[in-house]
Amino acid sequence: MTMQNKLEWNGNADSSNLSEQVIDKPVVRAFIDDDASACAEIFDLAGRQAFFWVPWPRMDQAAFTRVTCDEIVRVAVLGGAVMGFIGIYVPDKFIHHLYVHPKAQRIGLGNALLSDAEAFLGPGAHLKCQMRNLPARSFYRARGWTEDIEMVEADDIGNWTRISYAGPVVG
Ligand SMILES: CC(C)(COP(=O)(O)OP(=O)(O)OC[C@H]1O[C@@H](n2cnc3c(N)ncnc32)[C@H](O)[C@@H]1OP(=O)(O)O)[C@@H](O)C(=O)NCCC(=O)NCCS
Secondary structure, eight states, X not given: OOHHHHTTOOOXXXXXXXXXXXXXXXXXXXXXXXXXXXXXXXXXXHHHHHTTTSOXXXXXXXXXXXXXXXXXXXXXXXXXXXXXXXEEEGGGTEEEEEEEOGGGTTSSHHHHHHHHHHHHHOTTOEEEEETTOHHHHHHHHHTTOEEEEEEEEXXXXXXXXXXXXXXOOOO
């Protein structure tokens, strides 16, 4: 997917005037090329945190661009700075990346990014998460996503569990 494709989905978030946003309310918008440096840093730091038991190579802009090349990328902006991103392989409704800068976690950015993706993808959206990544599993559970215990895959990193979205929680 080209960068132009990445810009095609603009979602519902207003990205027209970021300077007017209040500092404590994240805005989710489409990725632009100027975001690559910030996204690479987030990928580097939050990835090392998520996969703490394996060597995590230094992730630079080239690495970020390579792993997201087929994906729609959306970013969470706080106070004018990109502090989180999500990468979605749309044909499979598959969320391949979701990372929030360690300095900006637990203040709602992950929620904002996943909520935006839920609205776009709808039921059937899914992802894979390492079983050892307990904070992330708690995060998805808190949003009403469901782990499929029969869909565990193993590789060199460890066991991956499939987590999926069935639609908005009613009531
Ligand atoms: C997982 C991650 C994306 C969550 O993003 P976040 O912005 O920190 O999460 P939010 O602030 O939106 O949290 C929403 C809710 O999820 C749950 N939650 C989030 N982080 C949690 C944690 N570390 N432990 C337990 N519950 C957690 C809580 O219920 C939280 O609500 P609360 O803060 O009011 O209690 C972020 O921690 C991250 O980037 N982690 C490293 C990378 C990673 O593991 N990515 C996922 C790979 S599958």
